[in-house]
Amino acid sequence: MNKINELSYEIKIRNTLYFEAAIGLSGNNFLLLFQVLKFILGQRTRLTDLPISLLALIHILMLVVMSLVASDIFMPGKRWSDSTCKTVIFLYRFFRSLSLCATSLLSILQAITLSPRNSCLGKFKHISPYHMLGCLFVLSIFYTSLSSPLIAYVTATPNLTSPGFTYITQYCCLLPMHYSFWHTFYILFTLRDVIFVGLMAISSTYMVTFLYRHKKQSQFLHSTNHSPTSSPEHRATQTILCLMSFFVVMYTLDSVISYFLYPSKDPIFYFIVIFLCHNYATVSPFLVLSTEKQIIHIFKCHGRTVDI
Incomplete structure (x- = not known):
């Protein structure tokens, strides 16, 4: 009976993660379609449109990769081979790194968009989209x-089973490594993430300062009805x-939980880590779409084009 309850518990956890993935996939696909239609219909594009499309x-x-990892943790089926484990885990890490890089780049580009033309950042206003792709690469x-x-x-x-192995999923694990070697990796990972999060913090601080000053100037020169x-x-x-x-916020929670609870064989630990890691990927498209007032107009125009 305990095994049946445990199986039912893991199915519920897996289905919750699948539900999160389904919502995120729907939102990101819609956002990507919206950006493609803007380009096809010749709408005015912003410097940040390409990074937003790439991020989606x-x-x-x-x-998609998260769903594969979740299926092997909570509802394992066919045993994965070494090559499958390496490929899935590499893609899992790779897309997480791309998400952080693209988010950091998006923050910097928006700071460039806001900056005056005579400023240091203003010189990059006419940067080519191909340069952005190269930078992200x-x-x-x-x-x-x-x-x-x-x-x-x-x-x-x-x-x-061996106590020296660190389990990543049901059928994938890490081979034993020396503590100093693992500690070196951890320091490198931390420094790497601090660099990109620091760039986001600097650009975000610049944008907040700029908006605050701009609001003060507009309130002084115009009425609040004409605020930009x-x-x-x-x-x-x-x-x-x-x-x-x-x-x-999501990155900090993920880092804190992973640091204090890893390694753990409790399924709820893996659920919390995976859920937090992919909350940003799930929610971000809806945050972007919530401020796009052109959505209805663009899809109407696309519908007319298709009818013609």
């Missing part, structure tokens, strides 16, 4: 290169600030 695509792939390579050696320690779980806070640029900035804040 990254989150789609990230949530370089950042992702730098980010993943630090954790790539760790993939060599990922292997399929052996038939005989409703402009597309300011709405986009407020949305990105919400994204940054939400990302930092």
